[in-house]
Amino acid sequence: MTSLFAATRIRAVDFYRRVPKDLTEASVAGGITSLLAVVILLVLIVTQTLNYLAIQRQTDIIVDTSEDAILNINFNVTLPHVSCEWASVDLVDVIGHKRINITDRTVHKYNLDGSYHAPAAKEDMHVHYGDSPTDHYGNTRHAVELTGDTFPKFVADYKVVIVNFHAPWCPHCQRLSPIYEHASEIVHSWKPPGFTGDTSLRMATVDCTTPLNGRLCRKHQIQAFPSVRVFREGTDIHKDATNDDHRELMEKHPFLVLPMLHESYEGPRTAAAMSDFAKQVWKETTGWGLQRALPAPGGGTDGDGDGKHDSKVATKGCMIEGTLAASRVPGKLIIAPHSSGHSFNPELINITHTIHHFSFGPKLPERMGRYLREGMGGAYARPSGVHQGGGYWRARPGRRGMDAGVVFASEVQHITHEHYIKVVPTMYQALGGFPLDTYGYTVNSYKYEAATNMRAGEVHWEAPMVKFSYDLMPMKVVVREHRKPVIEWLTGLSAIVGGVYTCMQIVTSLIGHVNDMYKKMSLGKLG
Known part of the structure; x- marks a missing residue:
């Protein structure tokens, strides 16, 4: 009796009283509505579950109190x-630190033919000059002075021509001039x-400051004075370049303009060294006394037999990559032409460049890269093919390396490019992982005419850079992942189950009514 009484009392509070099946009536409309309700329920339940499993990100901004003294710059x-x-x-930075002669082993330079050049370092090596009598060779001419009109035929008429591209205002050219004339006298005599006849070996000069010769110097990509070029059998372009047609060449070197x-000549600036070098080049080109051979890209000719190349076959283009450790204060990373043994003509310097990568902070291991999401590092940290920062994307399907990146072009002379970067310290807390301290940034890029200054009443342009x-920024962005x-x-x-059931019941009742x-x-x- 007690259990029956308890069951009766419990049934009295039943909120979900069941209607006997005999008192209900099934209908086609009700069946269709029920099937539709099941489909809607399944879709909403799957969507709700996927939304639950998806990683959510919460972003907070706090004052940056980190005490890091070093900021890595990767480029x-x-x-x-x-x-x-x-x-x-x-x-350079705002507190006065200047690293003008960077020799870090973490930064490297590569020629665009793929050969390794050297760790990042300015060419500040000591240039050794000879002591040819200035009074004599400064007033006599033994080298042939060429112009834009006479140059093509002259280099085509001789087996080997050594050409000194120079400018009268260049102090290094003035110092080399008597030495070069002395070497020319030795070579021409x-x-x-056992050899009879003309050796077909000549040394010549070209003044790049005249309008006609200026076009010739630009054609041969003369960037600094003096530049001593080696022309074998009418050209200073290596055979690897002339054997390919233009289309194949641009596939191999997409950023270069012929010739490349x-x-x-990069050896000592003495009459003996330069004349010995010219003789050795002639022997290699004609095969006199040794096997005829031409230096390969990255190689050269050893004129004095000391085991070191006195010339080098290379492209006039460079890829620089690596990491620099800078003080964690505002500063500038500058890439510019420089040499202690040459003078530059700013009109011939084209500072067009391609940014393949630029980021701040430590380089993360590859296994941790999955924690970083698109856009975390900055505009050039993880290039995606879309950019609005002043350059344009150059990307080719299936290609990597220098074929992809943001190109900033100099369409006219004397153009300097400057990228203004606001660095934002960022901490990324991945779900189930350790906090990653990195840096994001925003960037605005501009180009403008290089600075000028007056010397001796003349306008002198600074070299583009x-x-x-x-x-x-003093604030820090904290991004945390969570579910x-x-x-x-x-x-x-x-809510989904109850809502769908109620709505479908209303629809069924409405259809029945x-x-x-x-x-x-x-x-x-x-x-």
């Missing part, structure tokens, strides 16, 4: 018109033992 930049031997990497692989000016709590998923699930009205109207009983 990969290509300058297709500046030779690696001139490209210099400098770092030289004949190897030049041979330049690329500047990356950066400043650190929704289980209770939120259960609450949403209950409309159907009953239609039947009554058909029988004339509506009213």
